[in-house]
Amino acid sequence: MTTPETLVELDRGRPGLTGQLTVALREAIVQGRLAPGTRLPSSRGLAADLRLSRGVVVEAYEQLVAEGRLVARPGAGTLVAPDTGVSRSRRRTPDAPVAAPTGIGPTTRPSLTGTGIGPATRTSPTGNAFRSGVPDLAMFPRVQWRRAYERALSRARDADLDYGDPAGAPRLRAELANYLGRVRAARVDPADLVITTGAAQAFSLIATVLRSRGATEVGIEDPGSAGIRGHLEAQGLRLVPVPVDAEGLDVEALWRTGLPAVLTTPAHQYPTGVVLAPRRRAALLAWARQTGGLVVEDDYDAEFRYDRDPVGCLQGLAPELVAHVGSASKALAPALRLGWLAVPQGWRTAVVAAKFAADVGGPVLEQLAFAELLASGGYDRHLRRCRQAHRQRRDALTEALRRYLPEARISGVAAGLHLVVELPDGIDDERLADAAQRVGLAPVPLSRLRLAPGGPPGLVLGYAANPPAELTRAVRTLAGLVSPPLTVPPAGDTPVPIRPPRAAGPGTR
């Protein structure tokens, strides 16, 4: 049995971490997010992942063993007791608090043999460094996915090959609701979950239903993803920018708009990486409750957090107010086109009808394969493997940036698949990105993601798809482009030149 990814709640600002961890694990067990029989990480592994001393974890485990909630089995580690005597519902009660949660991370590192994660045919990427929003496709778990697909196909009944439920294969919806509850602290009824052709279709369906209910505009974060805009506009919605500051979406500004819905990235704002502050979360939900507005939560890269405690999704705080969108595009591969959408109960019928009108339903066999991957723990193992690689890549990127572009201010490094560098005023980030593209790099200029004018120039740099050495090389190349010709004169001032990059160190090419 593998160790499942699970959110637990810690508040490092408060004393008594042992007590907090005990409470958090107890809650996860009682709520069923840690199911009976589940093996917990080793105390050493959990301590490392949570950045706690090992003694804290040992003590918490011992307390829960004493309570009968955990059992320690020689050779099998620490397991959730087979019968905890409490409800197995993995639902939180609506008033149960979700504080800043954290993750039970990897303890049993996936071995490269025997896990089904085989060596992929690695095509050395040339260029396209810094592309954001894509995983390292060479890490796609081909062997494991093939086995999951085979199992799905061999276990499928003939009836599964028929026109299916437009909301998606029930088995996947059940597994996914479980996963989202476990890892994202979501509260999802499989009946309210619709499997979509990537997150893109989820946005398209929401926009369709918003339009059918009379909405003509929708709020989007500024700065925010340029990619999603098209899916909303294609359904005839006008986009209204809502500013983002250091605490995330500006909810007071949202109030002033009178909008019927807003799209937001609370766990890791795109592109800034800002986490929506706790009081802003409360304010956003109050806005939704009082205006009847819909919060559309794009949980686009929530699986990937490094130094930071992960943040549970907004949907788990108020499933009746939030439409939650996710996909396997960033964790497995965009080509699978596997996305999902959990909607408030009152939206279910309309969203499923929109899905039916669009395409009757998605491909069933790959849905069943994804259900197999989730059920077998293979998805969790893959996420851990990716997270480890991403952390190394992020570290290589930040190190190279500090070395070759020391003027750049780096932010958004604690999570996700990209970071942001703010550049000195006077740099034209659009021209810089264009120049970078000509030499095979793919940064996104910050100004392209802003709807309102203003803000410093900068670049979004993805790091998931390139090994450390490539990222280092790419930063050197980028630094070579940040030179006087790319600066533009600030009004009434002289151009601000960026000093030329240092000479490349030996042995890098």
Place this chain on the structure above:
Amino acid sequence: MTTPETLVELDRGRPGLTGQLTVALREAIVQGRLAPGTRLPSSRGLAADLRLSRGVVVEAYEQLVAEGRLVARPGAGTLVAPDTGVSRSRRRTPDAPVAAPTGIGPTTRPSLTGTGIGPATRTSPTGNAFRSGVPDLAMFPRVQWRRAYERALSRARDADLDYGDPAGAPRLRAELANYLGRVRAARVDPADLVITTGAAQAFSLIATVLRSRGATEVGIEDPGSAGIRGHLEAQGLRLVPVPVDAEGLDVEALWRTGLPAVLTTPAHQYPTGVVLAPRRRAALLAWARQTGGLVVEDDYDAEFRYDRDPVGCLQGLAPELVAHVGSASKALAPALRLGWLAVPQGWRTAVVAAKFAADVGGPVLEQLAFAELLASGGYDRHLRRCRQAHRQRRDALTEALRRYLPEARISGVAAGLHLVVELPDGIDDERLADAAQRVGLAPVPLSRLRLAPGGPPGLVLGYAANPPAELTRAVRTLAGLVSPPLTVPPAGDTPVPIRPPRAAGPGTR
């Protein structure tokens, strides 16, 4: 090498079948529809399939061998010469005529071992007999599909796992364009082909583009498929019925409507089974050419023809006027959600943009698997196997109908996956269908498929999904329901009772 399915043209009304067959095969070779190296069916097999004497086929083959277009190889049969010295383009020239074409049918019967077509887990269907529009899901070639998926996955480059071409995987579009040219006499440039999530999404995309170009209504056949209507209406199109008569779509009536587009099923009208008559085809294309209207050709079950010469698709006559829609739902399984849409060049950009807005693109791996299945000949083999089974089922159904429901007039038996029985006036087909549903049968009442009032009562009976004995049983059950309580009095007349069914024969249950 397997024998590919290929359309050749014969006109049985004219004398000189040997000459006609020679010309037809020569054209198929010259046009590249029969590629160099392709093995032809045995003369015996082809003769049986075309209902010609074997001598006719032998003579045609000999002529083409003498011309150097075919070669006879001991132990390998008759093959298209490796180098025919003509263009390998499989394109027809636009003015090349397409007469009523026919098929080079099965000669090498697929063996159940070694072909990858393994025995499926057969769940004995109870009920749901007569359901139309679905294949026998127990015949889904699971082993072959699994192998195709494995091959696709192992051959995919990492880049194939990325966000792909919204129009679909280029490899599938190339294979499919080839297939549609070979089997449906279509003239498809892969660049004009969009892979869709089933035929449903193809209709949805066409409707979206029609709306964006200002169209508010679209013509549909009356009677016609109820299922498609929703996809068109969901995009805001009003549906205008255009009558169907014994020659197919009434093009004169279409002229009177002033409509910008019409949806039609020329090869096998749904539900009547009527083939659009040659002069109607010409008239329909003239309508499109002169009004600028779009013909949307739903080629929904074109793979399945039995006694009748198959009819090439309309798109092949005028690719610039026809949007061609097809899917693998009737031939493989609806759950795959694999459909396609070939559009006139001027529609390409808008349709691909609509696909991108809807979902960015479809799942790539199953598209590549389908490409593998097409390229390996596995799809052709599966179609032959299905066709043989369908013919037997259709024969069992018609025999049972003649025995147990002799009053019923049977039509549409030469092709497809369903037939139509017209019932004596006075039968309420809606009530009969409801009663049938209560005992586990799934016929569709003709009156539900009609938009304008009138026409005799009747039922659409699907036969693809049920073995012969089940169909026989189902007819007996149905006949038991056709009794006076189900008749309604014609205006000013007395109810027309249907005599009770004969006693069931021995040995059937």
